[in-house]
Each structure stands twice: as C-alpha cells, then as structure tokens.
Amino acid sequence: MDVNSLRRLLASQSDDTLRMMNTEIVAELRKRQGLKQQRAMIEIQIGEVYEFYAAKKGCNVRVRVKQVNRTTVTATELDARGRETFMSWRVSPSLLKPAEEPLAA
Known part of the structure; x- marks a missing residue:
C-alpha cells in the first residue's frame, strides 16, 4: 500500500x-x-567485547559486557588499547554489535 x-x-x-x-x-x-x-x-556473552553507537558521544563506543539483565546490558567502556575505563553503560541488547576489529596490543 x-x-x-x-x-x-x-x-x-x-x-x-x-x-x-x-x-x-x-x-x-x-x-x-x-x-x-x-x-x-540470547547472543550476548558476559566478558565479550561489543560496539554500539552512543548518541551522547556522537561515535561508536567499544565495551566489555559485565552483566546481562532482563532488559538491559551493563558494560564498561574500553579505551583504544582495550583497557577498561571508569565509564559504565547500560544499553539495550539490540544496540550491541560484536566488535569488528581486534583491540590494539
């Protein structure tokens, strides 16, 4: 129609x-x-690295999943070297995509 x-x-x-x-x-x-x-x-795994677009920052953010709740995922932001920062995010699981490129060594 x-x-x-x-x-x-x-x-x-x-x-x-x-x-x-x-x-x-x-x-x-x-x-x-x-x-x-x-x-x-179902596909989200604790400890795995994912990315999502953060409108607050205006860019993609790479995070490591810490906790999976009924409706949200709690994750810690990673810096360019893959180290955890103090920034924590609570996002819808439908926003998370597996990180495409490996973390810098």
Whole structure:
C-alpha cells in the first residue's frame, strides 16, 4: 500500500476507529521490539567485547559486557588499547554489535 492510499484510508475513518487502530499498532510495535531484544539478549556473552553507537558521544563506543539483565546490558567502556575505563553503560541488547576489529596490543 502506498502512502497516499493509506492517507485516504485513514481520513475516511472515525476518531474512535483511529484510536483503536493506534492502540493495536503500538501494541504490535512493542511486541516486535521485545522479540528483537530477546533475540539479541540470547547472543550476548558476559566478558565479550561489543560496539554500539552512543548518541551522547556522537561515535561508536567499544565495551566489555559485565552483566546481562532482563532488559538491559551493563558494560564498561574500553579505551583504544582495550583497557577498561571508569565509564559504565547500560544499553539495550539490540544496540550491541560484536566488535569488528581486534583491540590494539
């Protein structure tokens, strides 16, 4: 379905129908996000090195996983040599990607 067809369909619906549709759409998106997090959580290993994009820093951050909780992963940031820093991160497992290049010696 293209965007214009969708807009016409939505414009023809009552407010109550749109609210019901919104509730169902939000529920489906939450379910999908939960499944995505569960799949990502299964692959996360404590002690392994991962990367994620940190919007606060505006760059990728390399971390070593310390703890895996039900919804988040706690990890310690690594410097360029692979040494742990004092910066700790708590992130969604779906944001973590295995580190691609080996750490500098």
